[in-house]
Amino acid sequence: MTSNSASASTTKTWSGGRSPYNVSYGKLMMWIFLLSDAFTFSSLLIGYGAVRFSYPKAEPLAQEHVIKPMSHVSHEFIEEMKEIGAFSEAHWPSPDLVFNHFPFLHGLHLPLFFVSLMTFILIFSSVTMVLAVEAGHRMDKTKVRNYMFYTILGGLAFLGCQAWEWTQFITAGCSLDSNPYGPAQFATLFFVVTGFHGFHVFSGVVINLIIYINTIIGTYEKRGHYEMIEKVGLYWHFVDLVWVFVFTFFYLI
């Protein structure tokens, strides 16, 4: 911009005839929506933190009870943990002892392995999304189509993992108002927050499918630009972003 004073440049930016932020209407509105969604998820996660920290922490397991990854095989794991006082109504359970399952490896103590897998699935599907956006900038229809396909696969894989995780949690006896691990709010907040995030992933997959079909039938080719991929991409990355914090606050801490 070749303006010689700040006020002149402000006038030019905001006096009409141009886009002040140099983005399309749709993209700006997507950002505003994501801002509001960020507030929603912040509220949920901070609410989770408030309830969690109003309970005392679980004490670390005594030396003779320490469970090494890969070592523990038992069908009465929850009962054993209750007996030694690791699960109790009086304190928040340690995520280490709750989220320790992995598909096809029943009974092994594998904390964090499964959610790490889910995290990598979501990161990779974010990468294929951003590759689709990049291909869209070059008007490369075939590449956009292929990368969108991988993105949808990643989203479905993540949803499958989450369904498995929920099944595991529910068959262990967890519901919205009670659970064998400790305070009722532990399962309530788990279902509400991961459910809300999972529903975002589900909506993302549906929207991805719609733009995938539109790419195939040439809607964006005719329109002359692939901006729709970018806008949906913003939403998809946001879902990944939220998962980073769900992973941190539910599983790591």
Place this chain on the structure above:
Amino acid sequence: MHYKNSEEYEPISYVPHVESHGTSEIWRTLTILTVLTVVDIILYFTMPLTGFRNFIFIVLGIVKAYYIVASFMHMKHEKIDLAACILVPLLFVLGLIAGLLYEGNFWLLNP
């Protein structure tokens, strides 16, 4: 595709032309996110349970968030005005953290 006067410019249909930035930055960001997540996992299994460990996890989460927003969501290629418009309101989140987390351990369930 920059409109010179207000007669041509139609706000609803205006879509700026964006050039591809290539894929090298995408692979770099993927590497960073993967390394940070692996660091998370290693710390989870090796560090004792302390507040400091939680602090590291939160910092790593924020660093990952930065790379997702700046690189994947293209925020660092947008105008600074747009970035500010979206990011500055997030300061309200700090207010909620102060209100709920800092005080949460005494006003909630276990007085």
